Amino acid sequence: MQGVDEAGRLIDRAGRRDERLAGHLTAEDPLAVLVRRAAAEDVDLDRLEREEGDEVVEGRLHGAILAQGVAPATGALSTNGRRPTSGPTLRAVDEDWRAQALAAKGFMPADEGDALHAAALAAAAAVPGAPFVEVGSYCGRSTIWLGAAARAAATVVFAVDHHRGSEENQAGWAWHDPTVVDGRVGKMDTLPTFRATIHDAGMEDVVVAVVGQSPTVARHWTTPAALVFIDGGHGGEPARADYAGWAPHVAVGGTLAIHDVFPDPADGGRPPYEEIFRPALASGRFRLTSATGSLRILTRVD
Secondary structure, rough: HHHHHHHHHHHHHHHOOOOEEOOOOOOOHHHHHHHHHHHOOOHHHOOOEEOOOOEEEEEOOOOOOOEEEEEOOOOEEEOOOOOOOOOOOOOOHHHHHHHHHHHHOOOOHHHHHHHHHHHHEEEHHHOOOOEEEEEOOOOHHHHHHHHHHHHHHOOOOOEEEEEOOOOHHHHOOOOOHHEEEEEOOOOOOOOOHHHHHHHHHHOOEEEEEEOOHHHHHHHOOOOOOEEEEEOOOOOHHHHHHHHHHHHOOOOOEEEEOOOOOOOOOOOOOOHHHHHHHHHHHHHHOEEEEEEEEEEEEEEEEE
């Protein structure tokens, strides 16, 4: 209950000073009252619910607390619905969004998606107001986890992809999906599927598709990012280009997330490990924060 206790103290402080917390959560907000009661009574928040009109707010223990002065911890609250209000700041992965992500085409496992979501919430708290950048969106599966975090943090995700598929997605390779081939031109085109995924998840307001080659977009990018998630081409050259192009755009204190990092060659392809993960650590500008499956979360330290 450490995270709940911290949230309760923050809410109490706001009440004494007549202040508002991050996300306009006041001490008298029903959600604030709920958190204080949960802390005082040592209530398990995993199934705690509050109804307010048509809105149901659930506390779940698989998220991260996002509030001013509160470090990510075990407790979190999320709004159960696709159009949550901007009020409560303590959120976890919304189950509707999570189900949408798991139903979408893609390769992100549930535990890694949840870890990515938590890392994005922490990144948004560390660099308030800065956007997220996803390099390699494919059909939008992982984008939903980032979009859920972006909405909770009042920011946006720029999803960068040329939508012609990575090398391993082409015909003749193990990860080829013929249903996303544009028969008119004979090439992959995942953009229509990506747009449908984001539309169906109700996230068109927080996800911005950037259609183009990653190095080209990176070369003209100027905005520091709270989080850059690299999950693009898995060949040596695309991986090197993604690291060179996007790592400098991570704000100090922000997060570099890398997918499909396999130290053991028997587990998978090596370029994300050799061309992104290892150079990032060797640079001295990033330190490893966490690892979940093949997902690595690094924090920029200078």
